[in-house]
Amino acid sequence: MHKKLVVFLLLAFLLLMAGLSIRAVNRLDHDSTREGTATIAVVQINGPIGGVSSWMENSSSTAGDIMEAIRKAGKREDIKAVVVRIDSPGGSAGASQEIAMELERLREKGKPVVTSMGDVCASGGYWIACSTDHIVANGASMTGSIGVIMQLSNLEGLYGKLGIRNQTIKSGEHKDMGSTSRELSAEEEKILQALVDDSYQQFLEQVQKGRQEKIAADKLLEIADGRIFTGKQALELGLVDSLGNYYDAVQQAEKMAGIKGESKLEVINAFSWWDRFKLGMFNPNLFQQGGFAELKY
């Protein structure tokens, strides 16, 4: 009995400390250097933007997770504004559009949304930034890359050398469009080009909508050829609103939300301790997914 009690007390202490440890590991999503009554939510978008991720993969740029975080920020009354911290070179067109749409809905609820650019906020990342009220970039942030890209590989020659012969049974002429085992036909190239052009047009409309009166349509057309800009160049062109760091973006969000004094910061889609454990185990860069015919911003 005595032995059991000692072991029970020991276990109880260990469980308590384990609980406190898990809580501490998960509390990394709070910036302990700031205190206040109002909360500013931070939604982080790091790495290539995509629609899905496997259990081994880990990036904070999965559309589903980010949309969920934005919705959470919209529902919580203590959250007065949102800072979207973007450090992404872009990614899937559909995923970027989904996230941007959710941000628009959040703004409609009256919560200001400010973008804080990290090292890179280009292409799909910039698409998302255009759906926010204010964009803050670092002088050296890489941004722009307004354009659409689709890359296909023809591995016909390699298959031949390896003795692999693909057989395709299809219901329609273009069902295997983009197949790696044959050359694209001229008609297929036209179809895909039209797809890319349409998507590009949507991108232009998104930038025009997001940067109204900040950049002229003809000027936008001139620079929207896929080139990238530094944050400083982007400010001169009207692609961003101001230069500054993460905390300047927070300050801007506070100002827009009418928060007096300092606010609390909460990273709403921070990694859980289990995500961190997985990140430690598996380098996400080694397991990136990529279809041959994915449309990317």
Add this chain to the structure above:
Amino acid sequence: MTLTEMVYGILFQPVSTLQYLSREKPLSRAMLVFVSVLLFNTLVNQAISMANIEELPFSLPVNLLWLFGLMGIIFSILLLFLTAGFFSLLSEVFFGRANASGLLVCLGFASVPGILGPPLQYAAILIKLPAGVVLFPLISIVWVMILQVMALRESLELDTGKAILLYIFPLLLVILFLAIITASFISSFPFAEF
């Protein structure tokens, strides 16, 4: 003996418990205890490390802590097997007694007090007790070391002096090796000669 009795015994009646463990060799339970201690300490050590890290909320250098923690677990398990084999071999060479599997089990259970160091240290951080931050893990390490010496003594049926000698033998080897390296390094200096 149940697992509860073994855990209690290793903490409060180590001699008789180690004698039982070296004789009965409950390997799977020893591994369970050893890995539990490692996993628990990895978690608590993350919290301790984070208590000392002031970082921006969007950066994740803590991933490295998890990676190191995981590598530490794998390395520790390998090291446990290597240590048991190495000490058993040394004991056979020097004293003619070997019991590698018994020693493996005893060393596995000897890690139990190690589970107290990090949580007590973390508790000391939380209640702001600076002395405890240093002392608690130190006490737990010394406790584990004493149990390891006792594990050598009981599983290899040595006297305490021989067990201590065996325990510090790898350290003596390293010191000897370093002394030889240093001596040869110094002798290669172009000293002025008269």
